Amino acid sequence: MARQGAVATLTLNRPERGNAIDAEAVRALIGCIDEVAADTEVRAVVLRAAGRQFCAGGNIDAFLDAGAGLPSMLEELLGPLHAALYKLATLPVPVISAVKGPVGGGGIGLALCADIVLAAESMKLRGGYSAIGLTPDAGSSWFLARRVGAMRAKHIFFTNAALSAQQCLEMGIVSELVPDAELPARTDALAEALAHGATAALGRIKQLVDGAYERTLHEQLDLEHRLMIESAASAHAAEGIAAFTERRAPRFY
Numbered sequence: 001m002a003r004q005g006a007v008a009t010l011t012l013n014r015p016e017r018g019n020a021i022d023a024e025a026v027r028a029l030i031g032c033i034d035e036v037a038a039d040t041e042v043r044a045v046v047l048r049a050a051g052r053q054f055c056a057g058g059n060i061d062a063f064l065d066a067g068a069g070l071p072s073m074l075e076e077l078l079g080p081l082h083a084a085l086y087k088l089a090t091l092p093v094p095v096i097s098a099v100k101g102p103v104g105g106g107g108i109g110l111a112l113c114a115d116i117v118l119a120a121e122s123m124k125l126r127g128g129y130s131a132i133g134l135t136p137d138a139g140s141s142w143f144l145a146r147r148v149g150a151m152r153a154k155h156i157f158f159t160n161a162a163l164s165a166q167q168c169l170e171m172g173i174v175s176e177l178v179p180d181a182e183l184p185a186r187t188d189a190l191a192e193a194l195a196h197g198a199t200a201a202l203g204r205i206k207q208l209v210d211g212a213y214e215r216t217l218h219e220q221l222d223l224e225h226r227l228m229i230e231s232a233a234s235a236h237a238a239e240g241i242a243a244f245t246e247r248r249a250p251r252f253y
Contacts, residue, residue: 001032012110019051019107021106021110033084044195054110054123055103090206092199094197094202098118098183105138118186120183144173196252199252200231
């Protein structure tokens with residue numbers, strides 16, 4: 001984990017292995033997420049990858065080596081991984097993922113747990129699970145189904161057909177498509193802008209939107225009511241309204 005100002009960056013950094021997920025990677029990821037969650041100065045988080053590939057998913061070589069012990073290996077791996085991903089996805093600050101090259105398996109969950117997914121033109125998404133007799137993990141089924149619907153999500157996981165970055169954009173899997181060379185700068189600029197935003201309001205927006213499908217309209221209206229009142233009492237609201245009337249940029253930071 002690296003922090004510059006109020007932006008924390010988590011980098012998948014084993015490009016020689018396609019940034020695959022195994023026990024070593026999970027331990028490192030958990031440590032970084034815990035560090036970010038404990039840092040009260042963080043106002044935006046970026047998840048990116050070194051090399052030409054975001055994440056290949058699980059380490060198939062490790063699966064093969066495990067043999068009959070594969071269920072036990074996955075049992076030890078998935079509990080901590082899922083707890084860490086939940087913590088990352090529910091942070092009360094914006095999370096951005098910058099995705100390039102192939103992404104598959106558990107890498108889908110890593111990429112899509114972010115609030116905003118920026119994709120390079122080289123991105124290609126492939127389920128991959130059913131091709132080796134396995135089922136989705138790392139939240140990939142939940143995040144994908146919420147973006148594209150149950151029928152399309154099942155088609156992606158059933159057929160394992162690769163989706164281009166353009167197809168992912170059209171289906172709402174990613175938020176924005178940029179040339180590969182521009183992905184780092186675009187990601188940094190967006191993270192910096194969000195880090196200078198009204199952090200508490202952004203966290204409340206996450207709470208409203210992420211749980212909207214599980215609430216009734218009445219429950220959602222009640223929560224909107226409560227969170228609006230909380231926001232209105234904040235210093236950020238006072239600054240934002242003053243800046244608007246004075247025709248200047250707000251200073252939330």
